[in-house]
Amino acid sequence: GxxxxxxxxxxxxxxxxxxxxxxxxxxxxxxxxxxxxxxxxxxxxxxxxxxxxxxxxxxxxxxxxxxxxxxxxxxxxxxxxxxxxxxxxxxxxxxxxxxxxxxxxxxxxxxxxxxxxxxxxxxxxxxxxxxxxxxxxxxxxxxxxxxxxxxxxxxxxxxxxxxxxxxxxxxxxxxxxxxxxxxxLHLPKRIPLVIGISGKESLTAVTVGKVRTAWQRNPALYDGIFQQIDALTLQGVEAMQQYDLERLGDLMNICHGLLNALRVSSWEVEELVQIAREHGALGAKLTGGGGGGSIVALCPQNREKVAAAIRDAGYQAMEVDIG
Ligand code: MEV
Missing domain, CATH: 3.30.230.10 (Ribosomal Protein S5; domain 2)
Known part of the structure; x- marks a missing residue:
C-alpha cells in the first residue's frame, strides 16, 4: 500500500x-x-x-x-x-x-x-x-x-x-x-479526581534511580517507608471498596508526605498539592514517578473549583472519574 x-x-x-x-x-x-x-x-x-x-x-x-x-x-x-x-x-x-x-x-x-x-x-x-x-x-x-x-x-x-x-x-x-x-478493583461508584499537570518534564528512570541510590545508603530507613506505603495502600483499597472518600483522601495525603520523604516531589508538585487541598480536595498527592510530572486530587465536592484554581496558577487540570 x-x-x-x-x-x-x-x-x-x-x-x-x-x-x-x-x-x-x-x-x-x-x-x-x-x-x-x-x-x-x-x-x-x-x-x-x-x-x-x-x-x-x-x-x-x-x-x-x-x-x-x-x-x-x-x-x-x-x-x-x-x-x-x-x-x-x-x-x-x-x-x-x-x-x-x-x-x-x-x-x-x-x-x-x-x-x-x-x-x-x-x-x-x-x-x-x-x-x-x-x-x-x-x-x-x-x-x-x-x-x-x-x-x-x-x-x-x-x-x-x-x-x-x-x-x-x-x-x-x-x-x-x-x-x-x-x-x-471493582468499585461501588466511580471516584472523581482532578489531575494537575505541572508541565515540568521528569523521567521516571531518573527518580527511580535516585530512590535506589538513597535506599542503598540507608536500606533499613527506606524499607520502613516502603512498608508504611504498603500498609496505607491496602487500607486505601478498603476505603475505595467502601467508598469512604474521607479516609481515602487522608491516606493519599499521608502517601504524598512519604513520597516527599523519598525526595521525589518538586516545587511545582508541592504548589499543585497545596492548591488542591486549599480549594477543598480531600486528598492530594503526586502520581507516578514524580520529580515534576502530575498530581492527583480527590475532589468529590469541589472538583470545578480545584480544577479552576490549578488553571489560574498556570498549570493544566483534567477532571477524570476512575472505576
Ligand atoms: C511509575 O509510574 C511508577 C513507579 O513506581 C515506577 C514503577 O513502578 O515502575 C515510580
Missing amino acids: VPATTAEQPSVDHRACGHGKIILLGEHAVVYGSHAVAAPVPLAVRAVAQDTKSGGVDMFIPRWGVEYRLHRDPAHRDSFQRSLGIIFDELQLTDRSMRIEVFPNVPRAMGLGGSAAMAVAVIRALDQHYKLGLSDEEINALAFRCEEVAHGSASGIDNTVATYGKPLLYKRAGKKGELPMVRE
Missing part, C-alpha cells in the same frame, strides 16, 4: 491503543515489592502500522516532533530507540519495510504512563497489521521488557494498566520468572 503521510489522526478509529494511567497509591514503593493501586485515565496512545517500500522501520510521532529510522543493530540505538526497538527484535520485524505512526494523547514525561502506553500501542499496531495473534498477556510481557529498558527497575504496573485498561491492585513478582499479583 501507499503510505499515508498525514499527521492528522485518522477519523475512523481502528488504531491500536495503549492506556495512560494514574497511580492512586503506592508508586516507588511498588518497585520494592509493596502494593500499589493504579487506574486508567481517558488518555491513550494510538498507533498505526503500514507497509512501505522504504527498506526499513520508520517511526513517526508527529505530536512530539519525533521521526527516526530504527537502527537494525541494537548497539547503535539511542535511548529513545532502545526501548521500542525491543518490540521489533522480539517480533522479528526489524527487517521489514514499514511506517509506524503514533498519536500520543498522553502528555510526555508527566507521570501518566506515556512510555508504557506507547509500547502497548505499537505492539498492538504490529499485532493487527501482521496478524500475529498476540494475547494480552504476551502484549503485556513485551511492553514490560520495553519498560525495563525505559526505567531500569520498572515494577510492571504501568504496562499492566496500559494493556488492560482497568483499575488494579498490583504487586510485583517476588523473583524473576514469577508472575506479579494483579487484582482488578
Whole structure:
C-alpha cells in the first residue's frame, strides 16, 4: 500500500491503543515489592502500522516532533530507540519495510504512563497489521521488557494498566520468572479526581534511580517507608471498596508526605498539592514517578473549583472519574 503521510489522526478509529494511567497509591514503593493501586485515565496512545517500500522501520510521532529510522543493530540505538526497538527484535520485524505512526494523547514525561502506553500501542499496531495473534498477556510481557529498558527497575504496573485498561491492585513478582499479583478493583461508584499537570518534564528512570541510590545508603530507613506505603495502600483499597472518600483522601495525603520523604516531589508538585487541598480536595498527592510530572486530587465536592484554581496558577487540570 501507499503510505499515508498525514499527521492528522485518522477519523475512523481502528488504531491500536495503549492506556495512560494514574497511580492512586503506592508508586516507588511498588518497585520494592509493596502494593500499589493504579487506574486508567481517558488518555491513550494510538498507533498505526503500514507497509512501505522504504527498506526499513520508520517511526513517526508527529505530536512530539519525533521521526527516526530504527537502527537494525541494537548497539547503535539511542535511548529513545532502545526501548521500542525491543518490540521489533522480539517480533522479528526489524527487517521489514514499514511506517509506524503514533498519536500520543498522553502528555510526555508527566507521570501518566506515556512510555508504557506507547509500547502497548505499537505492539498492538504490529499485532493487527501482521496478524500475529498476540494475547494480552504476551502484549503485556513485551511492553514490560520495553519498560525495563525505559526505567531500569520498572515494577510492571504501568504496562499492566496500559494493556488492560482497568483499575488494579498490583504487586510485583517476588523473583524473576514469577508472575506479579494483579487484582482488578471493582468499585461501588466511580471516584472523581482532578489531575494537575505541572508541565515540568521528569523521567521516571531518573527518580527511580535516585530512590535506589538513597535506599542503598540507608536500606533499613527506606524499607520502613516502603512498608508504611504498603500498609496505607491496602487500607486505601478498603476505603475505595467502601467508598469512604474521607479516609481515602487522608491516606493519599499521608502517601504524598512519604513520597516527599523519598525526595521525589518538586516545587511545582508541592504548589499543585497545596492548591488542591486549599480549594477543598480531600486528598492530594503526586502520581507516578514524580520529580515534576502530575498530581492527583480527590475532589468529590469541589472538583470545578480545584480544577479552576490549578488553571489560574498556570498549570493544566483534567477532571477524570476512575472505576
Ligand atoms: C511509575 O509510574 C511508577 C513507579 O513506581 C515506577 C514503577 O513502578 O515502575 C515510580
